[in-house]
Amino acid sequence: MNRRNALKLGATALAGIYLSPLFGKSYILDATIAKNPFEPNWDSLAKYVVPDWFRDAKFGMWAHWGPQCEPEAGDWYGRGMYEEGSRQYKFHVDKYGHPSKFGFKDVINVWKADNWNPEELVNLYKDAGARYFMAMANHHDNLDLYDSKYQPEWNSTKIGPKKDIIGGWEKAARKAGLPFAVSVHAAHAWNWFDTSQGADKSGPLANIPYDGKLTKADGTGTWWEGLDPQELYAQNHELSAKPSDKSSVHSQWDWADGASLPSLAYCEKFHDRTIDLIDKYNPDLVYFDDTALPLWPVNDAGLRIAAHLYNKSLKKNKTVQTVITGKILNEQQRKAIVWDIEKGQSNSIEPLPWQTDTCIGNWHYDRSVYNNKRYKSAKTVIHTLIDVVSKNGNLMLNIPVRGDGSIDELEREIVREIGIWMKLNSKSIYGTRPWKIFGEGPQQESAGALTAQGFNEGKGKPYTAEDIRFAQKDKKLYATVMAWPEKGTAVIKSLGKSSLLYTKKIKQVRLVSTGEKLHFVQNEAALEVYFPNQKPEASYANALEII
Incomplete structure (x- = not known):
């Protein structure tokens, strides 16, 4: 026993x-x-009720920022730099040297975050309409970005910037009056870093091991003397029966498909690190980049973390006011935690609140996205937000942060433009609930199906003035016309007299952005709303208030 x-x-x-x-x-x-009313099992956690603050907030912004942003070479750099011949491997060799001599631990060492101003950035996001803020607490690279009791050597207060990143973000969010969230990704380092165990198969350094198997004893005379790289890389184990590569690492995300299973010590350390994070910084939301919960189903660490967080909140607030998100959830799990969809959205109204997380560029800052001006536009972000809200969801938007802690001028302009629309139209967003249907129009017919944890964004046709999205609040119906009707009239078929969806007599229609009352005609087939000649600012989505 x-x-x-x-x-x-x-x-x-x-x-x-x-x-x-x-x-x-x-x-x-x-x-x-x-x-403690919540036990570490799915049946008990399913008693959870999503708090109103989250349901009302609708829009959050995220700093998915850590040492992998220092090279400014995109997502999963700490893994890709060890994949011989890849774009990131070539970039790494050119910039830093061969990964047998300059590994990811050394990237952390040169990351200084010397232009980081958390208060300025959080206030910028609040001004753009964000109602909660999230910061990354660790990534698959396993570096804790806080004063970590159980990761005492490899955390941002001891190496790299030598700053409490989470502490700085939390202080800024609390000062701005925003709920504070953290994202936790480190459960996967066990397999995610297995590329660091490799070696080149060709070239002058063929068969010379990368630095993934180094130990404390190898550090004599180096900058990291006295530190144990295995506390970071966690690679003192056999590779998976089916070694993960660019595709199979995803199939092993739930510790299946031949994945090497983590040791009990690894699981318990992850548990203790996360409990330490929760108890020190008291996040209002914890985002897990995991199938269901961390280390599920091979270990119950994630279940114990969830029970701890809910019980802690219940004791403090009399009701649970915290949120946990996870991915690829079954019906029971969606009652226990909030379903998160990555870079995609549901195609129907979900019975329970959910969240989509996406980014205007790549998750980690990528200089090529900036150089080639490939950021999502404010228009795309706002259309996503409106669609998600109509289906009972929230949007969490990442603005990629450069290695030095700043964001670039193109990103700032996008954030500013988002703020323009939100200031004019946010009453149609905040505090709303889904209507009887989420919308109408041709766009949804072309929407892509969810795959894995999401990844269906951008697969549908562009929105037109025929596309309408609905939400309701305070006995008012909001119908957002997803483009300016160039012929001057918006036609909303779901609100015709013959429709069974809206049976009340329509008394008034206002354009939310200006407050102007609009002329309308409700016939059997549709509600026709006559738009003014003058377009308001940010007219790519036009909320109508109907009473």
Whole structure:
């Protein structure tokens, strides 16, 4: 019998029997669980109710920022730099040297974050309409970006910038009055970093190992003397039966398809690091970049973290006011935590609140996106937000941060333009709930199906004035026309007299951005709304208030 089960069995006499009113099941509880309503299992976590602050906020902004932004060469740099012949490998060799001599640990060492001003950036995002802010606490590269008790050597207060990144972001968010969120990605370092165990197959350094298997003993005379690279890379283990490559690493995300399974010590360390993060910084939302919860289904660490966070919030607030997000959830799991869709959105109104996370460029800053002006436009972001809100979702938008902690002028202009639309139209966004249908029009007919954790954004046709998205609040219906009707009239078929969706007499239609009352005619087939001759600013999406 393991220690945990022995302790649980020994506490049974103290705890007694608890009958769950939600599930009609009896549970034998230990003394700790008897004090904490949420237990580390899916049935118990499914008692969770999403707090109103999250449902009302609708729009958050994210700094997906860490040492992989220092090279400014895009996503998953810490993995790609060890893939011989890849774009990032070639970039790394040219800029830093061969990964047997200059590995990812050395990239961390040159990351200084010397132009980082968290208060200025958080205020910029708040001014653009963000109602909550999220910062990355660690990525698959396994560096904790906070004062980490259980990752005491490889954290941002000890190496690299020698700053408490999460502490700085949290202070700025609290000062701005925004709920504070953290994203946690480090559960995957075990397999994600396995490319660092490799070596070139050709060339002058063929068969010379990269630095992924180095240990503390190898550091004599180096800048990292006294540090153990295995506490970062976590590669003191055999590779997967099916070694992950550019494609199979994704199929192994849920520890399947031949993945090397993490040790108990690795899982417990991840658990302890995350509990430390939660207890030190008290996040209002924790985003997990995992199938369901971290290390699920091979370990219950994620379940224990979720129960801890909910119970902590319940004790403080009398109701649970925190949010946890996870990906690729089944029906039961969607009751326990909020479903997050990466770079995509649902094609229907979801019965439970959900979130999409996306980015105006790449997740990690990529200089080529800037040079080639390939950022998403403010128009694309706003259209995504409106569509997501109509389907009971929130949008979490990442603005890529450069290695030095700043954002570039193109990004600033996009953020400014988002703010223009939000200042004019946000009453049609904040605090709303889905209507009977999410919308009408040809765009949805072309929308792509979700694949894996999402990835269907941008697959549909562009929005036109025939595309309408609905939301409701305070007995008012909001119908957003997703382009300016060039012929001057918006036609909303779902609001015709013959429609069974809206049976009340329409008394008034206002253009939200200007407050102007618009002339309209409701016939059997549709509601026809006559737009003014003068376009308001940011007229690529036009919210109408209907009462």
